[in-house]
Amino acid sequence: MSVYVGHAAEAEAFPRAAETLVADTQLRRNVRHATDVIRRKRARVVDEVPDWEALRETGHAIKQHTLAHLDRYLEEFERNCTKAGGRVHWARDADEANRIIVDLIRATGESEVIKVKTMTSDEIRLNEALEAAGITPFETDLADLIVQLGEDKPSHIVVPALHRNRMEIREIFRRKMKLEHLGDKPEDLAAAARVYLREKFLSVPVAISGANFLVAETGSVVVVESEGNGRMCVSLPRVLISLVGIEKVVPRFEDLEVFLQLLPRSATGERMNPYNSIWTGVTPGDGPREFHVVLLDNGRTNVLRDDEASETLDCIRCGACLNACPVYRQTGGHAYGSVYGGPIGAILTPQLQAMQHSQSLPYASSLCGACYEVCPVKINIPEILVHLRAKAVEQGYEPWQERAAMKAASIALASGSRLEAAQKLARAMQWPFEHDGKLEHLPGMLASWTEFRDLDAVPGQSFREWWAERG
Amino acid sequence: MRYQGNRFENGGQNVDSREAILARIREAHSQREPEYGDLPRLYRQEGDLDVQDRIALLSERLADYGCGVHRCGRDGIAAAIGAVLGQRGRTDMVASGDLPREWLPDTVRTGADLSYRELDRVGGVITRCSLAIAQTGTIVLEHDAHTPRALTLIPDYHLCVLFAEQVVELVPEAMRRMAGFAERPITTISGPSATSDIEMTRVAGVHGPRTLDVLIVK
Numbered sequence: 001m002s003v004y005v006g007h008a009a010e011a012e013a014f015p016r017a018a019e020t021l022v023a024d025t026q027l028r029r030n031v032r033h034a035t036d037v038i039r040r041k042r043a044r045v046v047d048e049v050p051d052w053e054a055l056r057e058t059g060h061a062i063k064q065h066t067l068a069h070l071d072r073y074l075e076e077f078e079r080n081c082t083k084a085g086g087r088v089h090w091a092r093d094a095d096e097a098n099r100i101i102v103d104l105i106r107a108t109g110e111s112e113v114i115k116v117k118t119m120t121s122d123e124i125r126l127n128e129a130l131e132a133a134g135i136t137p138f139e140t141d142l143a144d145l146i147v148q149l150g151e152d153k154p155s156h157i158v159v160p161a162l163h164r165n166r167m168e169i170r171e172i173f174r175r176k177m178k179l180e181h182l183g184d185k186p187e188d189l190a191a192a193a194r195v196y197l198r199e200k201f202l203s204v205p206v207a208i209s210g211a212n213f214l215v216a217e218t219g220s221v222v223v224v225e226s227e228g229n230g231r232m233c234v235s236l237p238r239v240l241i242s243l244v245g246i247e248k249v250v251p252r253f254e255d256l257e258v259f260l261q262l263l264p265r266s267a268t269g270e271r272m273n274p275y276n277s278i279w280t281g282v283t284p285g286d287g288p289r290e291f292h293v294v295l296l297d298n299g300r301t302n303v304l305r306d307d308e309a310s311e312t313l314d315c316i317r318c319g320a321c322l323n324a325c326p327v328y329r330q331t332g333g334h335a336y337g338s339v340y341g342g343p344i345g346a347i348l349t350p351q352l353q354a355m356q357h358s359q360s361l362p363y364a365s366s367l368c369g370a371c372y373e374v375c376p377v378k379i380n381i382p383e384i385l386v387h388l389r390a391k392a393v394e395q396g397y398e399p400w401q402e403r404a405a406m407k408a409a410s411i412a413l414a415s416g417s418r419l420e421a422a423q424k425l426a427r428a429m430q431w432p433f434e435h436d437g438k439l440e441h442l443p444g445m446l447a448s449w450t451e452f453r454d455l456d457a458v459p460g461q462s463f464r465e466w467w468a469e470r471g
Numbered sequence: 472m473r474y475q476g477n478r479f480e481n482g483g484q485n486v487d488s489r490e491a492i493l494a495r496i497r498e499a500h501s502q503r504e505p506e507y508g509d510l511p512r513l514y515r516q517e518g519d520l521d522v523q524d525r526i527a528l529l530s531e532r533l534a535d536y537g538c539g540v541h542r543c544g545r546d547g548i549a550a551a552i553g554a555v556l557g558q559r560g561r562t563d564m565v566a567s568g569d570l571p572r573e574w575l576p577d578t579v580r581t582g583a584d585l586s587y588r589e590l591d592r593v594g595g596v597i598t599r600c601s602l603a604i605a606q607t608g609t610i611v612l613e614h615d616a617h618t619p620r621a622l623t624l625i626p627d628y629h630l631c632v633l634f635a636e637q638v639v640e641l642v643p644e645a646m647r648r649m650a651g652f653a654e655r656p657i658t659t660i661s662g663p664s665a666t667s668d669i670e671m672t673r674v675a676g677v678h679g680p681r682t683l684d685v686l687i688v689k
């Protein structure tokens with residue numbers, strides 16, 4: 001097996017990577033500005049929905065139900081997709097998925113493919129595999145194009161170029177598209193991308209997409225997007241290959257009524273994103289003549305095995321937890337060393353890799369709970385972070401500060417509610433360094449953290465009082 | 472190693488990934504979750520606005536996205552289409568194959584059989600839609616031989632004709648209607664092509680039609 005998540009296995013530990021990135025004030029300003037904008041928009045369109053909590057409840061319940069019957073729903077999807085003329089392939093890990101996709105493209109005799117944003121393809125390093133096989137991938141999502149042309153890495157799961165401001169984007173486009181006089185208004189930059197990619201859309205006969213949802217009942221595939229590059233990729237080429245994690249299936253078509261409300265409002269703060277494409281297999285006379293779905297495991301069944309953390313797979317990749325996270329907002333996404341950054345990345349990346357790598361990620365959080373509050377499918381990220389910290393410790397990871405904190409945490413978790421426990425843990429984490437309600441410089445590995453964390457100690461009972469009470 | 476369907480030939484050994492993944496899923500299961508029918512569904516499934524209010528809400532939401540919103544009566548469709556095209560200065564228009572000829576100015580051709588490159592050169596496209604969602608300002612297209620997906624995608628301008636009775640209030644109401652044609656390709660459209668990728672600011676006009684007009688017929 002070769003499960004990997006981008007280059008996360010070789011990445012620097014979070015605190016070290018964060019230290020470098022936090023020093024980059026331009027990057028911090030860009031990330032803060034973009035996340036501020038999106039948080040405001042999200043709050044406005046979430047507040048206007050009177051049944052938001054009920055939608056979250058159902059979203060969570062559907063996902064949990066689906067995971068418990070995942071085998072059945074995947075088989076049902078496969079049956080219905082196949083019946084409609086699609087072909088379903090199963091990939092246990094990244095290498096296998098890459099091989100399947102490369103072989104499918106080779107069979108077409110083509111050497112160029114257009115791609116619509118799929119974080120899953122970054123997870124399996126598909127572009128590297130394609131290039132090694134002599135196939136040129138063209139990213140068509142504006143943010144992905146910025147990342148690809150800038151020879152950069154994605155820093156956000158919804159807006160991968162969120163760390164770049166318009167001036168930087170203009171410089172990249174000027175250089176790579178050879179546009180001397182390009183302006184820096186977002187309109188100019190969007191228009192440049194339109195011209196740059198138009199010919200590719202009209203002529204490249206093979207496309208690769210991800211998918212936001214698969215529907216078991218009908219065999220349908222759903223792609224949620226804004227620009228129209230998704231529509232171009234899924235409907236113009238002769239051959240379409242969709243790479244999809246096994247957790248993306250939902251039981252029934254009508255379940256989309258829940259997720260198509262939760263996702264756009266959480267992701268980009270819109271009532272609805274400009275375009276959704278829904279298709280089922282192959283339609284004679286319209287769209288691709290050959291359609292493949294590659295169902296990817298790549299560690300997802302590792303996550304499924306752990307009852308206390310498997311709800312990680314409920315994630316619909318809206319990015320709200322990143323935007324809300326005080327740590328992400330300071331460091332940006334690159335510090336997480338994974339294509340999945342922020343709170344969801346901190347729990348997903350190590351689990352996909354069976355806790356063999358990225359053990360510092362569960363510590364990349366102050367457990368403030370903001371991620372849980374905004375998560376449209378109610379994933380209890382703080383609780384999972386605590387659980388994964390304990391797991392990492394079991395595997396011998398961790399400096400002494402964290403170990404001391406964990407011991408306290410496990411006592412806290414044995415009693416009381418989840419939130420209380422998380423708060424207690426937050427306090428516990430501060431114990432050795434707290435002085436008059438302020439945190440002093442942390443020793444050792446955590447030293448860099450004091451440079452960028454919001455340093456007011458968690459108010460309320462001090463760790464010592466609490467500890468005494470617990471006896 | 473050669474890939475053959477779901478199997479890899481690996482040193483003469485067949486490894487069936489499908490079975491391996493399904494087996495791992497089955498092993499993992501220990502939690503009991505409620506049956507599908509017992510899932511909580513306390514969100515709003517039916518709206519309470521009457522048709523006037525639905526149209527008002529839809530119009531507001533469409534305008535919010537930067538769409539043009541136009542209205543006409545049943546016997547004024549042709550005149551209204553002519554007026555909108557005149558306003559926009561659009562000529563060389565094509566239409567989906569199922570639009571009544573009497574709605575259209577004489578110069579409008581059927582676009583269903585045009586190649587991608589031909590579509591790239593037309594002035595715009597006129598279609599109907601299957602329904603619209605007031606809550607989110609969304610129109611829903613159901614594709615068939617008359618309205619293939621490329622037809623409403625490649626041209627830079629889209630004029631969509633919508634009937635008042637096609638407007639539902641909520642997303643769940645729409646999904647229930649869409650379930651009736653789920654085997655067909657479906658596109659939902661909420662405003663002109665846009666991106667939020669540059670500093671999270673919504674900018675209209677990337678790859679899909681950059682101008683969208685909706686004509687609501689009462």
Ligand code: SF4
Nearest residue numbers: 315316318319321375
């Ligand atoms: S964990 Fe929740 S908030 Fe974060 S990306 Fe996934 S669905 Fe969105």
